[in-house]
Amino acid sequence: xxxxxxxxxxxxxxxxxxxxxxxxxxxxxxxxxxxxxxxxxxxxxxxxxxxxxxxxxxxxxxxxxxxxxxxxxxxxxxxxxxxxxxxxxxxxxxxxxxxxxxxxxxxxxxxxxxxxxxxxxxxxxxxxxxxxxxxxxxxxxxxxxxxxxxxxxxxxxxxxxxxxxxxxxxxxxxxxxxxxxxxxxxxxxxxxxxxxxxxxxxxxxxxxxxxxxxxxxxxxxxxxxxxxxxxxxxxxxxxxxxxxxxxxxxxxxxxxxxxxxxxxxxxxxxxxxxxxxxxxxxxxxxxxxxxxxxxxxxxxxxxxxxxxxxxxxxxxxxxxxxxxxxxxxxxxxxxxxxxxx
Numbered sequence: 001x002x003x004x005x006x007x008x009x010x011x012x013x014x015x016x017x018x019x020x021x022x023x024x025x026x027x028x029x030x031x032x033x034x035x036x037x038x039x040x041x042x043x044x045x046x047x048x049x050x051x052x053x054x055x056x057x058x059x060x061x062x063x064x065x066x067x068x069x070x071x072x073x074x075x076x077x078x079x080x081x082x083x084x085x086x087x088x089x090x091x092x093x094x095x096x097x098x099x100x101x102x103x104x105x106x107x108x109x110x111x112x113x114x115x116x117x118x119x120x121x122x123x124x125x126x127x128x129x130x131x132x133x134x135x136x137x138x139x140x141x142x143x144x145x146x147x148x149x150x151x152x153x154x155x156x157x158x159x160x161x162x163x164x165x166x167x168x169x170x171x172x173x174x175x176x177x178x179x180x181x182x183x184x185x186x187x188x189x190x191x192x193x194x195x196x197x198x199x200x201x202x203x204x205x206x207x208x209x210x211x212x213x214x215x216x217x218x219x220x221x222x223x224x225x226x227x228x229x230x231x232x233x234x235x236x237x238x239x240x241x242x243x244x245x246x247x248x249x250x251x252x253x254x255x256x257x258x259x260x261x262x263x264x265x266x267x268x269x270x271x272x273x274x275x276x277x278x279x280x281x282x283x284x285x286x287x288x289x290x291x292x293x294x295x296x297x298x299x300x301x302x303x304x305x306x307x308x309x310x311x312x313x314x315x316x317x318x319x320x321x322x323x324x325x326x327x328x329x330x331x332x333x334x335x336x337x338x339x340x341x
Contacts (some may be wrong), residue, residue, distance in 0.1 A: 029060040030088040040098060042080040042169045049078055049098070059091050068092070074099045081167040105165035110179070112161040112282035113210040117247055119159055119280070123166075123175065133172035143173065146180050149200045149276075157203040157277025158183045186283055194290050195227070200276070202289050207277035210285040211240035214306030219288035221310060225297050227289075234298065236267035244278035301325060 038058065040049055046069070054062035069075045074095055081103025085094060108126045110119055120134035137143055139154045147158045155176060160183040166175055192199035209223050229236055243250055245263030259268045264275035297310040299317035303324050311317040 028090045030090050031058050036085050037082050038085050039082045040078050040080050046075045103167040107165050109163045110161045113279045115279045116156050127168045128166045129170050129172045129175050137172035137176045143176050157207050159280045204273050204277045206281035206285040206289045207279040208238050210281040211279050219285055220293040223288040223292035224295050227292050228298050238267045241265045241267045241274045241278050
């Protein structure tokens with residue numbers, strides 16, 4: 001009778017011990033596959049992540065990973081991003097990686113002179129954030145507050161061109177905020193109101209200068225042309241501003257009808273600067289506006305290779321147009337892409 005009672009008492013204890021051993025074994029069973037990248041999607045539920053981890057044999061048991069994560073209070077602490085899971089990582093290590101680890105970062109280069117729509121496509125192709133989310137964030141009130149320009153339609157002009165490292169599937173607002181932050185870091189030592197222009201007008205004009213030339217050394221000269229035109233109250237008549245005003249419907253061909261279309265960016269139809277920046281200028285373009293070349297040029301025409309001919313009179317300008325634009329031989333086979341910087 002005593003032996004029977006002992007068995008009744010011992011049996012549950014043994015069962016608990018066996019279960020405990022099994023659980024501990026599962027928790028510390030190492031992942032035996034090859035090193036693998038595992039992505040936690042933005043907003044993804046724990047159950048979905050758990051299912052994929054189990055399906056890919058990264059964790060030995062979905063049920064035990066669930067209980068283990070719950071016991072450690074980490075079910076709601078998974079961080080979106082792509083992580084490297086090494087061979088030999090056990091369940092405990094996997095949980096630590098997904099909740100405390102640093103995601104694999106993607107390097108992306110934003111070239112000088114790209115606008116927010118072009119940048120959005122670059123970021124989407126790199127898997128960092130979606131085009132739609134990025135453009136929406138650029139136009140959001142929260143982001144516009146960061147540039148302190150109350151009537152700005154977006155943060156265009158303040159997305160500093162640079163090489164960045166972002167986690168895949170980053171929040172668009174975080175990406176935009178990082179770019180704006182770098183803009184202010186890079187320009188903090190500049191006297192942005194050295195000219196009679198406001199700081200925002202400097203950025204706006206710098207964006208036009210950036211788009212108008214492929215030759216970096218021409219930036220101060222072109223900045224001088226536009227500043228001369230502004231002082232004379234002449235229209236800027238800049239093709240890049242007109243294109244920006246119709247960007248979302250623009251098919252790549254600037255037609256005469258576009259030059260007569262009224263938009264807040266069509267400098268053929270308005271005097272002064274457009275509503276705001278049309279691209280995101282380099283530091284050099286901003287400096288060119290702050291310290292422009294002093295001259296009496298008010299016209300320039302492309303030589304079809306990224307450089308320009310500058311003129312002080314309309315007569316000389318027309319001669320340059322006839323020679324460089326109306327003469328087919330001077331246009332054929334030339335491209336700004338061949339320009340030696």
